[in-house]
Amino acid sequence: MIQLNANHLLYLLEAARWTVLLSLIAFLGGGLVGLPLALMRLSKIGLLRTLASGYIQLIQGTPLLIVLFLSYFGLGILGYKLIPLVAAGISLTLYAAAFLGEIWRGCIEAVPRTQWEASDCLGLNRFQQYAYVVLPQAVRIAIPPTVGFMVQIVKNTSLASVIGFVELSRAGQIVNNSTFEPFAIFSAVALIYFVLCYPLSVAARTLERKAHAGR
Amino acid sequence: MSYKFDFAFLADKWPDFVAGAWLTIQLTILSIAFGFLLGTACAVARVYGGPLLRRLVGAYVETIRNTPLLIQIFIVYFGLSSLGLKLSAEVSAVIALTVNMGAYTTEIMRAGIQSILRTQLEAADCLGLTRFQAILHVVLLPAMERVYPSLASQGVLLMLASSITSQISTEELTATANLVQSDTYRSFEVYVIVAVVYLALSALYRLGFWAIGQVLFERRRRLGTPL
Numbered sequence: 001m002i003q004l005n006a007n008h009l010l011y012l013l014e015a016a017r018w019t020v021l022l023s024l025i026a027f028l029g030g031g032l033v034g035l036p037l038a039l040m041r042l043s044k045i046g047l048l049r050t051l052a053s054g055y056i057q058l059i060q061g062t063p064l065l066i067v068l069f070l071s072y073f074g075l076g077i078l079g080y081k082l083i084p085l086v087a088a089g090i091s092l093t094l095y096a097a098a099f100l101g102e103i104w105r106g107c108i109e110a111v112p113r114t115q116w117e118a119s120d121c122l123g124l125n126r127f128q129q130y131a132y133v134v135l136p137q138a139v140r141i142a143i144p145p146t147v148g149f150m151v152q153i154v155k156n157t158s159l160a161s162v163i164g165f166v167e168l169s170r171a172g173q174i175v176n177n178s179t180f181e182p183f184a185i186f187s188a189v190a191l192i193y194f195v196l197c198y199p200l201s202v203a204a205r206t207l208e209r210k211a212h213a214g215r
Numbered sequence: 216m217s218y219k220f221d222f223a224f225l226a227d228k229w230p231d232f233v234a235g236a237w238l239t240i241q242l243t244i245l246s247i248a249f250g251f252l253l254g255t256a257c258a259v260a261r262v263y264g265g266p267l268l269r270r271l272v273g274a275y276v277e278t279i280r281n282t283p284l285l286i287q288i289f290i291v292y293f294g295l296s297s298l299g300l301k302l303s304a305e306v307s308a309v310i311a312l313t314v315n316m317g318a319y320t321t322e323i324m325r326a327g328i329q330s331i332l333r334t335q336l337e338a339a340d341c342l343g344l345t346r347f348q349a350i351l352h353v354v355l356l357p358a359m360e361r362v363y364p365s366l367a368s369q370g371v372l373l374m375l376a377s378s379i380t381s382q383i384s385t386e387e388l389t390a391t392a393n394l395v396q397s398d399t400y401r402s403f404e405v406y407v408i409v410a411v412v413y414l415a416l417s418a419l420y421r422l423g424f425w426a427i428g429q430v431l432f433e434r435r436r437r438l439g440t441p442l
Contacts, residue, residue, distance in 0.1 A: 061417035062410045063378035073402040077218045158283035182293035190282040197281035
């Protein structure tokens with residue numbers, strides 16, 4: 001048995017960089033897929049609405065862990081080599097897109113109807129309405145809940161550990177296997193997650209308060 | 216793509232999936248119930264308690280909400296047992312899920328409680344209700360009615376999150392899937408089946424929460440309008 005030492009802590013901190021990277025991939029990927037999803041949910045075409053809401057219900061009704069296993073083994077079936085980072089990135093993107101899509105749809109719907117009507121009267125087409133009138137206002141509403149959801153993303157990257165991707169949680173397990181001091185190690189891991197997430201939580205709350213200051 | 220899907224293992228293995236799903240249901244119903252009670256108590260403490268109690272509850276909520284469930288489960292199962300408190304995987308799972316659900320419920324119920332006007336409490340005082348009666352009948356039930364959709368979503372999310380307890384060898388649905396796939400090597404098929412079962416469970420839980428809401432909130436059932 002090896003005594004727990006500073007090197008172990010350093011190893012955890014290095015692994016935390018992968019947690020951050022995976023969170024960024026999930027957030028960017030989720031945003032890129034999530035925005036079209038939100039727009040599809042609000043589309044005038046019924047088929048697009050059904051597709052988007054079907055996708056969202058599918059993802060929101062399945063555990064992320066299962067999505068992870070499906071993309072990990074699914075990639076294998078398609079003949080690609082099983083790369084944990086790719087599988088984790090794909091599943092977290094799918095997951096984040098479903099939730100961000102719903103959050104952003106709500107934010108777009110929160111823009112008063114009169115804004116649509118006014119821009120209609122000015123002769124703007126649907127694209128211009130979104131680009132110049134609705135989305136700029138929706139973004140302001142969307143920032144607090146989006147920052148709040150980033151906390152969920154960071155926490156959920158911990159699940160990538162089960163398919164063998166060495167991020168913070170997996171690093172914790174590895175260190176634990178050699179030192180066997182689970183309480184200390186997982187507390188340290190929890191602390192690192194807390195340090196990553198708490199500022200985001202506080203930021204979300206502050207932004208939320210600022211957004212409602214005028215009301 | 217030359218892959219051939221093969222679901223033949225289902226003929227042998229379906230009882231395992233049923234048993235796994237049943238354990239998932241048991242674990243999550245217990246955790247949702249205990250977590251709700253814990254969270255409601257904490258929410259009352261957070262709104263009406265003294266400054267020290269408020270801070271303690273605040274620390275609890277922030278700690279749980281800013282750390283992953285996976286790590287919480289590890290701390291309860293591996294951490295506590297290394298400190299001498301040996302718990303079975305199932306008990307650890309229920310404890311971790313309860314503590315997790317409790318933190319989220321605290322925030323949801325706090326929002327509900329704070330949405331009840333002070334005048335309601337003053338009126339209850341005038342009617343001679345004790346503080347306890349007033350909080351229970353005048354504040355908590357209407358508060359719960361207001362935030363019920365959030366509570367129900369949180370319950371469904373917890374059921375999905377219970378899949379993470381497979382990591383400490385609780386033999387619920389996901390762990391069953393892991394076992395069956397290592398037996399049969401049909402990993403993709405196994406997880407497709409389990410995904411479908413989880414989807415069905417989500418629908419079932421939503422239905423269950425709706426039914427409980429119908430029984431609990433008589434006023435809403437009669438009038439059909441939110442508070």
